Amino acid sequence: MTGPLQGLKVLDLSRHLAGPFAAMTLGDLGADVIKVEAPGRGDDTRHFPPSWNDISTYYLSTNRNKRGVTLDLKTPRGQEIARTLAAESDIVIENFRRGTTERFNLGYDDLNEINPRIIYAAVSAFGSDGPDRDKAGVDLLMQAATGLMSITGEQGHPPVRAGTSLIDLTCGANAVQGILAALYVRERTGLGQRIEVSLLGAGVSWLTYHATAYFATGEVPERMGSHHGAVAPYGAYPTKDGFLVIAVATDALWRRFCGVLGLDAEVDDPRFARNTDRLTNRAVLDELLMPVLAQKIADEWSELLSSAGVACGPVNTLDRTLSMPQVLHDELVVDLPHPRIPDFRMPGLAIKLKGTPGTIRRPPPELGQHNDEVLTELGFDRDQIENLRRGGVI
Amino acid sequence: MTGPLQGLKVLDLSRHLAGPFAAMTLGDLGADVIKVEAPGRGDDTRHFPPSWNDISTYYLSTNRNKRGVTLDLKTPRGQEIARTLAAESDIVIENFRRGTTERFNLGYDDLNEINPRIIYAAVSAFGSDGPDRDKAGVDLLMQAATGLMSITGEQGHPPVRAGTSLIDLTCGANAVQGILAALYVRERTGLGQRIEVSLLGAGVSWLTYHATAYFATGEVPERMGSHHGAVAPYGAYPTKDGFLVIAVATDALWRRFCGVLGLDAEVDDPRFARNTDRLTNRAVLDELLMPVLAQKIADEWSELLSSAGVACGPVNTLDRTLSMPQVLHDELVVDLPHPRIPDFRMPGLAIKLKGTPGTIRRPPPELGQHNDEVLTELGFDRDQIENLRRGGVI
Numbered sequence: 001m002t003g004p005l006q007g008l009k010v011l012d013l014s015r016h017l018a019g020p021f022a023a024m025t026l027g028d029l030g031a032d033v034i035k036v037e038a039p040g041r042g043d044d045t046r047h048f049p050p051s052w053n054d055i056s057t058y059y060l061s062t063n064r065n066k067r068g069v070t071l072d073l074k075t076p077r078g079q080e081i082a083r084t085l086a087a088e089s090d091i092v093i094e095n096f097r098r099g100t101t102e103r104f105n106l107g108y109d110d111l112n113e114i115n116p117r118i119i120y121a122a123v124s125a126f127g128s129d130g131p132d133r134d135k136a137g138v139d140l141l142m143q144a145a146t147g148l149m150s151i152t153g154e155q156g157h158p159p160v161r162a163g164t165s166l167i168d169l170t171c172g173a174n175a176v177q178g179i180l181a182a183l184y185v186r187e188r189t190g191l192g193q194r195i196e197v198s199l200l201g202a203g204v205s206w207l208t209y210h211a212t213a214y215f216a217t218g219e220v221p222e223r224m225g226s227h228h229g230a231v232a233p234y235g236a237y238p239t240k241d242g243f244l245v246i247a248v249a250t251d252a253l254w255r256r257f258c259g260v261l262g263l264d265a266e267v268d269d270p271r272f273a274r275n276t277d278r279l280t281n282r283a284v285l286d287e288l289l290m291p292v293l294a295q296k297i298a299d300e301w302s303e304l305l306s307s308a309g310v311a312c313g314p315v316n317t318l319d320r321t322l323s324m325p326q327v328l329h330d331e332l333v334v335d336l337p338h339p340r341i342p343d344f345r346m347p348g349l350a351i352k353l354k355g356t357p358g359t360i361r362r363p364p365p366e367l368g369q370h371n372d373e374v375l376t377e378l379g380f381d382r383d384q385i386e387n388l389r390r391g392g393v394i
Numbered sequence: 395m396t397g398p399l400q401g402l403k404v405l406d407l408s409r410h411l412a413g414p415f416a417a418m419t420l421g422d423l424g425a426d427v428i429k430v431e432a433p434g435r436g437d438d439t440r441h442f443p444p445s446w447n448d449i450s451t452y453y454l455s456t457n458r459n460k461r462g463v464t465l466d467l468k469t470p471r472g473q474e475i476a477r478t479l480a481a482e483s484d485i486v487i488e489n490f491r492r493g494t495t496e497r498f499n500l501g502y503d504d505l506n507e508i509n510p511r512i513i514y515a516a517v518s519a520f521g522s523d524g525p526d527r528d529k530a531g532v533d534l535l536m537q538a539a540t541g542l543m544s545i546t547g548e549q550g551h552p553p554v555r556a557g558t559s560l561i562d563l564t565c566g567a568n569a570v571q572g573i574l575a576a577l578y579v580r581e582r583t584g585l586g587q588r589i590e591v592s593l594l595g596a597g598v599s600w601l602t603y604h605a606t607a608y609f610a611t612g613e614v615p616e617r618m619g620s621h622h623g624a625v626a627p628y629g630a631y632p633t634k635d636g637f638l639v640i641a642v643a644t645d646a647l648w649r650r651f652c653g654v655l656g657l658d659a660e661v662d663d664p665r666f667a668r669n670t671d672r673l674t675n676r677a678v679l680d681e682l683l684m685p686v687l688a689q690k691i692a693d694e695w696s697e698l699l700s701s702a703g704v705a706c707g708p709v710n711t712l713d714r715t716l717s718m719p720q721v722l723h724d725e726l727v728v729d730l731p732h733p734r735i736p737d738f739r740m741p742g743l744a745i746k747l748k749g750t751p752g753t754i755r756r757p758p759p760e761l762g763q764h765n766d767e768v769l770t771e772l773g774f775d776r777d778q779i780e781n782l783r784r785g786g787v788i
Contacts, residue, residue, distance in 0.1 A: 151557030193749030355587025
């Protein structure tokens with residue numbers, strides 16, 4: 001059993017991050033994913049530094065559980081082979097510029113005609129229609145456009161980018177949700193459909209409480225460093241050795257927090273008694289906490305406060321995170337030997353189905369690694385494959 | 395037609411953000427979601443500021459498309475009613491502390507016994523087992539634990555929190571993916587299953603290329619403000635009026651970028667010709683760009699560079715984002731009149747299924763708003779409901 005999607009075929013025509021991440025998730029859930037890349041150069045991310053034994057770590061991070069084929073989709077022969085693959089696929093994912101797949105005769109209407117069961121996910125920056133439909137989008141631009149960047153960073157300092165490509169990843173997760181919902185419909189009706197997700201939609205939908213607060217008050221939220229608009233104390237505080245984050249979410253926890261820090265006079269101080277009081281007097285409160293927290297190292301405070309039920313912990317750098325006993329216990333880092341990287345490792349499965357668990361079966365493919373295998377499955381013989389190779393189609 | 399999940403029933407026992415967001419997404423996709431809250435106080439988020447006509451905007455942002463009931467799950471009668479609801483539900487979502495639903499006789503084994511088709515999603519901070527299984531987790535803590543915070547912020551400055559609760563939201567999206575995959579399996583086998591997602595898993599899986607780069611090089615990534623580890627120029631640059639983000643992802647785009655800025659001497663400069671060169675000489679490059687970019691306002695540069703195909707745009711504050719013509723065109727902001735908030739608005743649907751689109755049907759419920767309706771559907775008569783109310787069970 002490969003996972004809940006065993007038996008399903010995915011044609012991954014996408015490049016970069018959002019689409020490939022979505023296709024990888026479907027692969028993790030058990031589907032047979034065929035990644036199509038341009039002959040010669042392949043996915044742009046193959047050329048992003050740094051590399052691991054000459055393979056881009058960026059590419060490696062979002063392409064496991066796929067078979068890799070090359071196809072020149074600008075040639076009629078390449079398009080024809082892609083159509084043949086689509087005819088027997090359940091799902092297609094693409095994130096080309098608007099109109100490209102139609103030019104390749106690989107648009108939704110083209111594929112629906114030969115395979116009415118096809119579920120076709122179009123991933124774009126701004127959507128398939130509207131004034132910005134032809135604008136290019138990358139994660140940075142979309143963190144800026146969607147307002148997320150304007151609320152990330154220190155107060156009075158320039159906006160900063162969230163350290164990972166969260167808009168791309170969210171958009172990929174949205175594509176997966178749309179595809180799986182369409183799959184459920186297809187079980188009922190026998191029919192596929194077109195799904196659209198955009199980077200813009202991913203970012204705007206994640207404004208959640210910031211958006212509703214803005215609509216309610218008209219106040220434009222600002223950057224708050226590591227603080228929270230609705231809870232205090234909350235944020236990263238320096239300790240004797242490093243930063244410690246603390247989140248005191250309720251008034252009951254405030255009392256326990258004061259107990260651990262020895263703040264006997266402050267616990268019932270009317271400036272701090274309720275969360276709304278602490279929000280109003282955050283600056284005074286923080287000044288009061290700093291010298292106390294500076295007396296011990298982050299791990300010591302972390303243990304003391306955790307025992308009292310207060311959410312807290314050190315600000316981990318990646319070396320610490322990726323070796324956390326809990327991370328290893330949860331198999332959130334997995335070894336996945338690669339022919340050219342015997343010690344290859346990467347993040348594991350975050351979605352755990354206890355009845356039909358997903359699996360990690362294949363390292364990210366080399367460019368065109370499965371050309372012969374996949375074309376043979378389609379009925380091509382050795383000479384035909386050699387002709388395609390010589391003609392630059394694969 | 396309410397959407398792809400029409401006819402499915404979801405019992406939402408979750409509080410705060412990750413679980414309610416997941417349940418709302420299932421509601422957006424057409425499911426009938428019943429949100430269960432403690433009588434009297436309800437979801438903690440109902441008490442988070444700011445409010446809109448006395449209703450918390452935080453609560454409002456993640457609870458549309460649900461019916462609201464109150465049940466005291468600490469009472470045998472409340473548990474019994476919850477079990478009756480679960481018996482006819484397709485999906486249960488819960489994010490209580492470990493062991494709580496078992497104490498309530500609402501654990502997976504309890505519910506599977508009365509409804510083998512049940513899909514049971516357990517949302518936790520660190521997972522259901524392992525050394526940290528009992529630790530509390532909130533978004534800030536998890537941004538810190540998973541390393542995301544260590545790579546967000548300016549170089550040489552304290553770590554900052556990504557401006558939205560991205561770990562909670564990612565975890566919610568993971569729950570939805572697991573549930574939908576299990577639903578596909580159930581169509582095949584007739585059997586439900588238990589699904590587990592954690593905040594830790596959500597954060598670690600989103601380290602993607604940072605994790606593989608660290609495993610490859612042993613170099614711990616640092617905060618880079620708005621820059622990118624693998625692409626240059628990339629980031630927020632000050633202009634005559636505000637910040638502009640620019641992402642020059644390929645060497646071809648670099649040539650166009652230089653054309654617009656009039657950097658004729660720099661385009662073939664060996665320090666900048668290829669992306670790897672520009673990464674090496676980023677500081678020199680940025681110093682060279684600053685005075686040029688300071689000559690026009692952000693919108694002007696944005697138009698000029700966009701016309702040349704270079705991804706760029708102003709760093710929008712929320713007022714700008716939420717009134718973007720493209721955002722309105724994509725229905726990413728929707729009006730959803732609420733009995734107490736006639737002008738209520740919130741972010742719309744980011745997942746667009748063209749054949750069976752999701753719908754927005756209900757404003758977030760008041761506490762216990764649908765008690766009578768839901769209990770009547772379960773076969774309770776008026777007197778019985780009144781007894782439950784008087785007994786504090788609902």
